[in-house]
Amino acid sequence: xxxxxxxxxxxxxxxxxxxxxxxxxxxxxxxxxxxxxxxxxxxxxxxxxxxxxxxxxxxxxxxxxxxxxxxxxxxxxxxxxxxxxxxxxxxxxxxxxxxxxxxxxxxxxxxxxxxxxxxxxxxxxxxxxxxxxxxxxxxxxxxxxxxxxxxxxxxxxxxxxxxxxxxxxxxxxxxxxxxxxxxxxx
Numbered sequence: 451x452x453x454x455x456x457x458x459x460x461x462x463x464x465x466x467x468x469x470x471x472x473x474x475x476x477x478x479x480x481x482x483x484x485x486x487x488x489x490x491x492x493x494x495x496x497x498x499x500x501x502x503x504x505x506x507x508x509x510x511x512x513x514x515x516x517x518x519x520x521x522x523x524x525x526x527x528x529x530x531x532x533x534x535x536x537x538x539x540x541x542x543x544x545x546x547x548x549x550x551x552x553x554x555x556x557x558x559x560x561x562x563x564x565x566x567x568x569x570x571x572x573x574x575x576x577x578x579x580x581x582x583x584x585x586x587x588x589x590x591x592x593x594x595x596x597x598x599x600x601x602x603x604x605x606x607x608x609x610x611x612x613x614x615x616x617x618x619x620x621x622x623x624x625x626x627x628x629x630x631x632x633x634x635x636x
Contacts, residue, residue, distance in 0.1 A: 503529030
C-alpha cells in the first residue's frame with residue numbers, strides 16, 4: 451500500500467509541457483506545448499495567458515505569437531479552450547491536485563547559440579531526440595531540413611539528399627564524433 455501511495459504522490463508533479471499536450475487543445479502538440487511552457491515558465495502562467503486570450507486581450511495574442519514557431523492559430527485555440535467554462539473548471543480542478551514544476555532552462559551560451567543545426571543519416575551513439583536536445587542545450591535550433599539558414603549539418607551513415615544539399619550550399623558538415631566533441635567542449 452505504501453508503494454501505491456508513493457507512486458500516486460510522484461505523479462502529482464508532472465512535466466508541465468506534457469500536461470499541456472495531454473489536454474488535447476487543438477493546434478497544441480508536444481512541441482508547441484513545450485514552447486509555450488518554456489516561454490511562460492509555469493502552467494499557471496500559460497493558464498493566465500489562456501484566460502487573457504479568451505477575453506480578447508490583444509497583448510496576450512502578441513505575447514503568444516512572439517514565440518518562435520507559434521502563430522495565430524495556437525493563440526486562438528488556447529483562447530477558445532479557456533473561453534469554455536467547463537474547460538476552466540477542469541483546469542482548476544487539475545491544478546488543485548497536481549503541481550507541475552516550473553520550466554528550468556538547461557541552455558548555456560556557446561559558439562552555437564542562435565545557430566541552426568540539421569541532423570541527417572543514422573546516428574549511431576545517440577538518438578535523434580538526444581542530439582536535438584544537445585543542440586538546444588547549446589542554444590542552437592534543430593531544424594528538420596537544410597536551407598540557406600542552416601549553419602551546420604551533422605551527417606551520419608546513410609545521409610542522402612540533406613547532405614547533398616548542404617554540400618551544394620557550402621554548409622559546414624561534420625560527423626557524429628565531431629558533434630560529440632563539440633558538445634563535450636561546450
